[in-house]
Amino acid sequence: MKPFRFERPENAEGAVATLTASGAEHARYLGGGTNLVDLMRLGVETPDLLVDVARLGHDAVRETDGGGLRVGAAVRNSDLARDPLLRTRYPMVSQALLSGASPQLRNLATIGGNLLQRTRCAYFTDTSLDCNKRDPGSGCGALDGEHRNHAILGHSAACIATHPSDLAVALTAVGAEVLVEGAAGERHIPMPGLHRLPGDAPERDTVLDPGDLIVAIQLPPLEAARRSSYRKVRDRASFSFAVVSVAAALQCDEDGTIRDVRIALGGVAHAPWRAERAEEELRGGPATAERFAAAAAAELDQARPLEQNAFKVPLARNLIVTVLADLAGVAA
Amino acid sequence: MTPVSAATIDGLRRIEGRDKVTGAARYAYEQQIEGVATAVAVTSTIAKGRIHGFDAGETLAHPRVLEVLTYENAPRVAEDADSEPELAVLQTSAVAYHGQVVALVIAETLEAAREGARLLAVEYREQTPDVELSDSHPGLYKPDKVNAGFPTDEGTGDPDRALEKADLVVDAVYSTPNDHNQPMEPHATVATWSDDGHLTLYDSTQGAPMAANSVSKILGVDSGRVRIISHHVGGGFGSKGTPRPNVILAALAAQALGRPVKLALTRQQLFTMVGYRTPTIQRVRLGANADGTLTALVHEAFEQSSTIKEFAEQTTTCSRVMYASPNRRTAHRLVRLDVPTPSWKRAPGEAPGMFALESAIDELAVAAGMDPIALRIANEPDVEPETGRRFSSRNLVACLREGARQFGWDERDPTPGVRREGRFLVGSGVAASTYPARRQPSSATARANDDGTYLVRIGAADIGTGARTALTRIAATALDVDPSRVVVEIGDSALPFAMLAGGSMGTASWGSAVVKACRALVEQGGGEVEVDTKEEVAADADLAKHGFGAQFAQVRVDIDSGETRVDRMLGVFAVGKVIEPRLARSQLIGGMVMGLGMALMEEAILDPRTGATVNHDFAGYHVPVNADVTDVEATWIEEEDAELNPMGSKGIGEIGITGAPAAIANAVFHATGRRVRDLPIRLDRLL
Numbered sequence A: 001m002k003p004f005r006f007e008r009p010e011n012a013e014g015a016v017a018t019l020t021a022s023g024a025e026h027a028r029y030l031g032g033g034t035n036l037v038d039l040m041r042l043g044v045e046t047p048d049l050l051v052d053v054a055r056l057g058h059d060a061v062r063e064t065d066g067g068g069l070r071v072g073a074a075v076r077n078s079d080l081a082r083d084p085l086l087r088t089r090y091p092m093v094s095q096a097l098l099s100g101a102s103p104q105l106r107n108l109a110t111i112g113g114n115l116l117q118r119t120r121c122a123y124f125t126d127t128s129l130d131c132n133k134r135d136p137g138s139g140c141g142a143l144d145g146e147h148r149n150h151a152i153l154g155h156s157a158a159c160i161a162t163h164p165s166d167l168a169v170a171l172t173a174v175g176a177e178v179l180v181e182g183a184a185g186e187r188h189i190p191m192p193g194l195h196r197l198p199g200d201a202p203e204r205d206t207v208l209d210p211g212d213l214i215v216a217i218q219l220p221p222l223e224a225a226r227r228s229s230y231r232k233v234r235d236r237a238s239f240s241f242a243v244v245s246v247a248a249a250l251q252c253d254e255d256g257t258i259r260d261v262r263i264a265l266g267g268v269a270h271a272p273w274r275a276e277r278a279e280e281e282l283r284g285g286p287a288t289a290e291r292f293a294a295a296a297a298a299e300l301d302q303a304r305p306l307e308q309n310a311f312k313v314p315l316a317r318n319l320i321v322t323v324l325a326d327l328a329g330v331a332a
Numbered sequence B: 001m002t003p004v005s006a007a008t009i010d011g012l013r014r015i016e017g018r019d020k021v022t023g024a025a026r027y028a029y030e031q032q033i034e035g036v037a038t039a040v041a042v043t044s045t046i047a048k049g050r051i052h053g054f055d056a057g058e059t060l061a062h063p064r065v066l067e068v069l070t071y072e073n074a075p076r077v078a079e080d081a082d083s084e085p086e087l088a089v090l091q092t093s094a095v096a097y098h099g100q101v102v103a104l105v106i107a108e109t110l111e112a113a114r115e116g117a118r119l120l121a122v123e124y125r126e127q128t129p130d131v132e133l134s135d136s137h138p139g140l141y142k143p144d145k146v147n148a149g150f151p152t153d154e155g156t157g158d159p160d161r162a163l164e165k166a167d168l169v170v171d172a173v174y175s176t177p178n179d180h181n182q183p184m185e186p187h188a189t190v191a192t193w194s195d196d197g198h199l200t201l202y203d204s205t206q207g208a209p210m211a212a213n214s215v216s217k218i219l220g221v222d223s224g225r226v227r228i229i230s231h232h233v234g235g236g237f238g239s240k241g242t243p244r245p246n247v248i249l250a251a252l253a254a255q256a257l258g259r260p261v262k263l264a265l266t267r268q269q270l271f272t273m274v275g276y277r278t279p280t281i282q283r284v285r286l287g288a289n290a291d292g293t294l295t296a297l298v299h300e301a302f303e304q305s306s307t308i309k310e311f312a313e314q315t316t317t318c319s320r321v322m323y324a325s326p327n328r329r330t331a332h333r334l335v336r337l338d339v340p341t342p343s344w345k346r347a348p349g350e351a352p353g354m355f356a357l358e359s360a361i362d363e364l365a366v367a368a369g370m371d372p373i374a375l376r377i378a379n380e381p382d383v384e385p386e387t388g389r390r391f392s393s394r395n396l397v398a399c400l401r402e403g404a405r406q407f408g409w410d411e412r413d414p415t416p417g418v419r420r421e422g423r424f425l426v427g428s429g430v431a432a433s434t435y436p437a438r439r440q441p442s443s444a445t446a447r448a449n450d451d452g453t454y455l456v457r458i459g460a461a462d463i464g465t466g467a468r469t470a471l472t473r474i475a476a477t478a479l480d481v482d483p484s485r486v487v488v489e490i491g492d493s494a495l496p497f498a499m500l501a502g503g504s505m506g507t508a509s510w511g512s513a514v515v516k517a518c519r520a521l522v523e524q525g526g527g528e529v530e531v532d533t534k535e536e537v538a539a540d541a542d543l544a545k546h547g548f549g550a551q552f553a554q555v556r557v558d559i560d561s562g563e564t565r566v567d568r569m570l571g572v573f574a575v576g577k578v579i580e581p582r583l584a585r586s587q588l589i590g591g592m593v594m595g596l597g598m599a600l601m602e603e604a605i606l607d608p609r610t611g612a613t614v615n616h617d618f619a620g621y622h623v624p625v626n627a628d629v630t631d632v633e634a635t636w637i638e639e640e641d642a643e644l645n646p647m648g649s650k651g652i653g654e655i656g657i658t659g660a661p662a663a664i665a666n667a668v669f670h671a672t673g674r675r676v677r678d679l680p681i682r683l684d685r686l687l
């Protein structure tokens, strides 16, 4: 592992200042380290400076006015998952967290680090292989190589990777906001909107600038989210990244008309994928299995599956339909 | 034959169990050796070609890096090391596969060694590699023999004609992928040379005495000067059956530096440097009369090896043992590719072979409209089909019947694809298991101590199987004393020479020597004795000796996603006398769980252009986790077999994996009506 400097500032301003003023060519914030340290061991990340941001006091889950939640960036994944308010108001977020990694990892992993974890594309994590994300211009090894678990939506010739976070998918369905402290002060970034599609700059996972520090996540009050769920399909029963996942929330009027619906997909794109077209199709109409299927089809019309992952299209469709049908209490 | 139920299982607890869970047990890499330096292996990033040069400038500039060894400066190994090309490390510029060792960086600390390895620049002259196995590859050939010395091809009668005339024919192609051993403890060695040229290796090995012999040959050192100590081994599954590059690398580095060196392979390196199960493509053809009697059995396997070493897995030998058929052909064809060298993984041959054969038998049962258990019973042979030899014991039918009873098989409706529980299609399947029961000569000493305790010494290995505990029981029984009065010393090449823990032969081979030593000691009335079992083994009756079993699986397949989960697995085995029930059950269950992994998830993927193993870590290469293993039970029937060894035991380490994948695949067919012939049964293969 490349030798690095380690700093532990007192507060957010200190952290941002330490990182931006360091002059270090490669500097990184360190949350739980469960992703970053692995990548450092593999030589994928080679920071000169690590700034510990797990102890800046961003470790509380607070209720906000109107019934939302504000979650500190350093809150551990396991602590947030079992927060009683989160579980009643946003069950899909808790389920998404609990579907990720293992208990040991969740005890260490922070919310900020979770959102900024890097892709699991095997070409990215092996420095002997070509990868535009790790080494811009070297080529995308996965494109003509192994890509069964790569993107079907929003990818580019430069990169076909997916974003691996389960939490990010649920937060995208909720429409959470990411509070960022940067060199230029504080900003709010809505989700979707934090993670980018690859375009011709796959080296950039997100819209954050170097030095930007996530200090909190804000979950807006959302009635629909009380009836929500997260379903994750994977290659074994636990401790495995999503092949495809769906976070969905559904709120119907008494006559069965859909008042609000939120759908986000994981495992299908470089960013958690908010299924806006499907939501559009559904809002204001009855909650029936046929309409769920039509909405899923409308969303997945845009899919451009690759040679090895065409199965993700019917898989995503099936998941959208059954998750919504379960929430609506109708047969799929 | 009375069935044994798991509920009644008891017996000795693992002798070193407490040391293991408290961390007191020292594994190879944990030995504290004064002045030890740490090495890290650097592996090739091309699959075919030559090393053009190294730039070690930055590496050597690292203040804590001590040395970089490459083929340019590493000590030479013995001339006749050519016979073990995987161990002739750092001797040539040629690269035969992606992930082959090309250099070793040695430093004061692990961190510095890793950083030194990262900074080492290796330049290659790359050629286009060929890494894809197919059944029409122009390079396919017939090896002289296959692993464990079995004939490559074999048969009787005229199977082609019999197939033409058969009422029922199954003709199907099955495939299994690269499966990896991946023991929890990686391959690791600490090497120290003494001033007078003695080499001591703390190593993680399945057989210290045999490993010491090979190491002495490779290094050209007198065998009396190499000692391997291996008290605890965190699994091997065959991959530690012979020394791996880590042993020689550590020894060469310690020699070059003149100080002790330790080396552990990384998880990634375990995917290329320590063997794996070859992928197989298997064509099985069965011909049968309308009543299900087999008239023809053809089983042909296509598999791979590396360009530097021939390893031909004995994939079809199970078809020479399992069923009676007047016409039979079994064959193996091999192609040498620019891939890592395959080797033994738990039940080489039987594990992939029984997937294909037992799937095909299930397909025949469907075609014949017969119950698959009845079909198997109808084709039960009187003698071993290949050799005509009598079976020392064969209780497959008893296992099938007892398993059917415990599993509730008789209530099963054979119609596929009709049981729906919510989102899931549910089904069950059965398959047979088999594995040879063999033994090899070993030696042992036994001593009566003045305080009434006994010391038994043998160069055996406990790779997590509980061998230390089982041998204690065997010795105590032979001495007719309480096991608490017996100490068994194993895991050291300085102990009496013994067979390695492999081929499910460990307990049979070591136990034979231990019983002989203990009986001789009793006869002698005390003192100390040393024995070996060469004569006994040479005089063993020429019989067909195999363990058998029946495995049952119940699965559910999610109709939305194609995810398959195993609700229940039951194995009933006939494996001679079971020596320690608790340990036996854990071995059998362990094999079955590994079979579950083989069935549903294990698969290493090579990039077709670079030959790199793409998913070379535990995030990408899935093995079963607790949540995958909900209800697995293994039991056995009491089997008497006096013609094996003094204990009457058959090996149990490997039989559990055989048949498990087919039982699951057959259950998937029963659940969904879809026959998946390619492992693993990934969700996209069912969607």
Ligand SMILES: Cc1cc2nc3c(=O)[nH]c(=O)nc-3n(C[C@H](O)[C@H](O)[C@H](O)COP(=O)(O)OP(=O)(O)OC[C@H]3O[C@@H](n4cnc5c(N)ncnc54)[C@H](O)[C@@H]3O)c2cc1C
Binding pocket: A028, A029, A030, A031, A032, A033, A034, A035, A036, A037, A038, A053, A073, A074, A077, A099, A100, A101, A102, A105, A108, A109, A110, A111, A112, A113, A114, A115, A116, A117, A118, A164, A165, A166, A167, A212, A213, A214, A215, A239, A240, A241, A242, B619
């Ligand atoms: C074996 C394994 C299995 C896993 N399985 C899953 C899974 O199924 N689903 C899933 O979602 N995840 C999974 N994960 C990933 C896991 O969730 C992440 O590793 C974890 O959430 C990262 O959090 P961390 O605090 O450890 O981040 P770190 O490793 O500390 O940091 C990750 C990145 O975020 C940056 N960073 C951290 N905090 C901040 C901040 N406050 N502001 C700005 N940048 C920051 C770091 O610089 C780094 O680039 C798995 C991980 C492992 C190792």
Ligand code: SF4
Binding pocket: A119, A121, A122, A123, A124, A130, A131, A132, A133, A134, A139, A140, A141, A142, A143, A158, A159, A160, A161, A202
């Ligand atoms: S998909 Fe993206 S991350 Fe993967 S190899 Fe291509 S560029 Fe790299």
